[in-house]
Amino acid sequence: MTDLSVARPCRLEINGKSYVADLPPCVTLLDLLRERLDLTGTKKGCDHGQCGACTVLVDGKRVKSCLIFAVSIPDAKVITIEGLGSEGHLHPMQQAFIDRDAFQCGYCTPGQIMSAIALLEEGHTQSREEIREFMSGNLCRCGAYNGIIDAIEQVIAQQQKNRTGEAA
């Protein structure tokens, strides 16, 4: 049996930067981000997959980082809320959350935004009901749900406008 204390190599690309270290296998992606890399934008709500506060993109797909051992996704590309925009240059989804009052305390917001960005990629945005269903993995204790859907619809409308603009 292998020695339990042995750390394992972990290689990731996080927000475009390469990360290489030896890690105990029990470290979750969420704890790696928050505790070791100071990327505290990704939140820990429940730590059991139930709230969505820890949502990040792994190889372009939205996942709950609290349920993933960091060593188990070798060479994955991880994007967190810190990887989206910068001060003065917000991602359109971040701006839409501000415009539409889509949060109160803000604790669920990074997870909501990461999830919303993936949702648009997936294309489950035909109606408010569909958006609501496909955002159901992100809970908001403040009940900002209507604002969140408004924000998502704002970005969809902008994208459509940009597309017709290009076509013209």
Added chain:
Amino acid sequence: MRQFSYSRPTALSDAWDDFEHARYLAGGTNLVDLMKSDVERPNHVIDLNSLPLNKVEELPDGRLRLGALVTNADTAAHPLVTERYPLLASAILAGASPQIRNRATNGGNLNQRTRCHYFYDPDMACNKRSPGTGCSAKGGRNRIMAILGTSEACIATFPSDMCVALAALNATVTLAGSQGERSVAFRDYHRLPGDQPWQDNILLPGEIVTSIDLPALSFGPHYTYLKIRDRLSFAFAIVSVAVGLQMESDVIQKAHIALGGVGTKPWCVPEAEALLEGKTPSLSLFRDTAECLLRGAVTDRDNAAKLRLAPRVIMRALSQAADGTPQSQTYKSIS
């Protein structure tokens, strides 16, 4: 979380070689959760994700093979699944959340553990988690527990949605282990708790689910997955029903039915399916079918409501399937 060692084999035979006191890791959405709760305490975690079990393939005889490591999300979105097995796609989309379905795998879904609250709490007596300690759910808070297939030792439900559709579809599970390969009917894969509730299924130590095979079957629009739960989305089933009917003009040729949320395993009753064959749909026929499906149900302190709810959900699901109006998993009004 307790410390453990980790390995990631690239060949099947290397996986089970290392198995003593180990657990296999697939998407981790159940295992990591249970390790955090100190319910699962492996010394060693064997990550299956480098094994070549990640394809959806058509078999020469017309069946569809779903690799154990294909994610639930990719399975539900696969063109051959949406086209031929919309019942399965629907059941998958009724479960968990997009983020979880992106990680959860088909093999992991079959092998997920119960959501009984007492099972999750190592301070409570639970025969499934700690054999011989008793069952806290019996006579306890058991609103979500099973009414079919229970035993003195355990009344927990098996929580999967996907597996309810797989049972209805009469899928086959293929397994590989040190003793070779074998395949079993999906309906025989999960076990009743009996006096060994810790044994959820027939998997031998070290054995790996390699694929789930779907028979060549078509229901046209005559299917539905109807799931009733405490909130409209992202909650486990209180009662769910998967139905597929093979119909010719107005006559049911063959019926495929399985229940979720009420049984200790995905619940099928062949006599109930046979009742429908050769008949034209009617509410009284559906009432008889529901009664047959729920025969032998036993309720405990808090879960009698399931026995009142289940016949209604079954009858509604049968009507939806007969009418060719499958339940949408997005628009939640029930037709």
